[in-house]
Amino acid sequence: xxxxxxxxxxxxTEALSAEIFTNIANKWALLIINTLGEGTMRFTELCAAVExxxxxxxxxxxxxxxxxxxxxxxxxxxVPPRVDYSLTDAGLMLRTxxxxxxxxxxxxxxxxxxxxxxxxxxxx
Amino acid sequence: xxxxxxxxxxxxTEALSAEIFTNIANKWALLIINTLGEGTMRFTELCAAVExxxxxxxxxxxxxxxxxxxxxxxxxxxVPPRVDYSLTDAGLMLRTxxxxxxxxxxxxxxxxxxxxxxxxxxxx
DNA sequence: CTGAATCCGAGCGGATACTG
DNA sequence: CAGTATCCGCTCGGATTCAG
Numbered sequence: 001x002x003x004x005x006x007x008x009x010x011x012x013t014e015a016l017s018a019e020i021f022t023n024i025a026n027k028w029a030l031l032i033i034n035t036l037g038e039g040t041m042r043f044t045e046l047c048a049a050v051e052x053x054x055x056x057x058x059x060x061x062x063x064x065x066x067x068x069x070x071x072x073x074x075x076x077x078x079v080p081p082r083v084d085y086s087l088t089d090a091g092l093m094l095r096t097x098x099x100x101x102x103x104x105x106x107x108x109x110x111x112x113x114x115x116x117x118x119x120x121x122x123x124x
Numbered sequence: 125x126x127x128x129x130x131x132x133x134x135x136x137t138e139a140l141s142a143e144i145f146t147n148i149a150n151k152w153a154l155l156i157i158n159t160l161g162e163g164t165m166r167f168t169e170l171c172a173a174v175e176x177x178x179x180x181x182x183x184x185x186x187x188x189x190x191x192x193x194x195x196x197x198x199x200x201x202x203v204p205p206r207v208d209y210s211l212t213d214a215g216l217m218l219r220t221x222x223x224x225x226x227x228x229x230x231x232x233x234x235x236x237x238x239x240x241x242x243x244x245x246x247x248x
Numbered sequence: 249c250t251g252a253a254t255c256c257g258a259g260c261g262g263a264t265a266c267t268g
Numbered sequence: 269c270a271g272t273a274t275c276c277g278c279t280c281g282g283a284t285t286c287a288g
Contacts, residue, residue, distance in 0.1 A: 013233055018175065020236055021229050027149045028281095043250055051142065054282055059251060069232075069239025080249045081288080090232050097224035104218050105145050108193075109137055111214060112144055115193025152261095167270055178262055183271060204269045205268080 023068055028053055028061045030098050033070065033087065037095040040086040070094060147192055152177055152185045154222050157211065160195065161219035164210040194218060 005013070023029060028050070035041070035049045047058050062085060065071040070091040076082040087095055129137070147153060152174070159165070159173045171182050186209060189195040194215040200206040211219055 016233050016237055017229055020233065021155075021226070022151055024225070024229070025149070025151045025154045027146055030149045031145075055251090056283085057281060060281090067240055067243040068236050069243075070236075075250095079288095081251090083250060090235060094225070094228050097221050097228060100221035100224070101149070101218070102145070104221060105141055105148070108214050109140050109144065112192050112194075113140055116191055119191040119193075179271085180263090181261060184261090199270095203268090205271090207270060 020068060023064050024070070024094070028057050029065060030101065032058070032061055032065065033091060033095050034098045034102055036071065036085060036087050037092070037099060040084050043083055043085070046085060065091070144192060147188050148194070148218070152181050153189060154225070156182070156185055156189065157194065157215060157219050158222045158226055160209060160211050161216070161223060164208050167207055167209065170209060189215070 024033070031050050031053065032046065035046065038049075041049065043058070043062075046062075047053060047055060050058065053061075062071060062073070066073050069088055072084075072086045072088050072091075074084040074086070076084070148157070155174050155177065156170065159170060162173075165173065167182070167186075170186075171177060171179060174182065177185075186195060186197070190197050193212055196208075196210045196212050196215075198208040198210070200208070
């Protein structure tokens with residue numbers, strides 16, 4: 001695959017990869033992706049479903065995810081406006097790995113809690 | 125499982141989950157975990173292997189991951205000092221999901237690149 | 249309801265210098 | 269080599285306000 005790419009092309013691809021990873025490797029993006037995995041949701045529903053996210057960060061992060069083709073944005077031309085958010089096919093694939101992260105977290109809460117106590121004791 | 129927990133206990137667990145997720149759901153933590161998945165590394169090796177990470181953020185993030193029982197820190201009492209970092213068992217499990225994220229990114233670079241161009245055109 | 253815009257504080261993150 | 273500490277710009281992120 002990389003055989004058929006010019007050096008400059010390879011470099012741009014790497015830069016893009018880093019940029020994309022930065023976009024999705026943050027708290028809000030991951031939580032939003034994971035939540036949207038449960039199905040289509042409206043803006044307000046998402047705001048309530050994603051624990052702790054603010055109005056602003058939700059809008060901002062959704063814009064990034066939409067641009068990167070992870071999230072679909074469907075606007076209903078009604079009054080008041082209704083906008084449905086859902087995962088694209090690419091987003092759905094990503095979601096399975098994100099969900100695995102969430103599951104891992106839940107499964108290791110207790111284990112980590114103990115690790116922390118041991119660590120904190122050691123540091124006096 | 126949650127049947128056997130007091131309400132206060134449940135609440136603390138949820139708070140811990142959120143905190144843990146915040147710790148690992150960020151660029152540097154994920155990149156470090158993924159890199160350490162390839163094997164034990166010294167501080168300087170990691171600093172070179174994790175693209176773009178600074179001395180400071182590496183040390184800071186490693187401390188957090190060590191405290192959360194994701195990363196092992198083995199100090200050799202030699203001069204000059206030698207410190208080996210590796211993933212714990214929990215860290216290894218987490219790594220498989222993190223790696224899946226990295227793979228997803230690489231596989232979708234081109235697709236995302238096109239999605240962005242379409243998005244940017246639409247916004248004029 | 250969906251969103252963009254603004255203000256503003258807190259924390260990220262780089263550069264640098266300093267210890268053991 | 270590994271790590272901490274300091275300085276400092278800049279972005280993150282919350283609260284609020286305004287528009288469609």
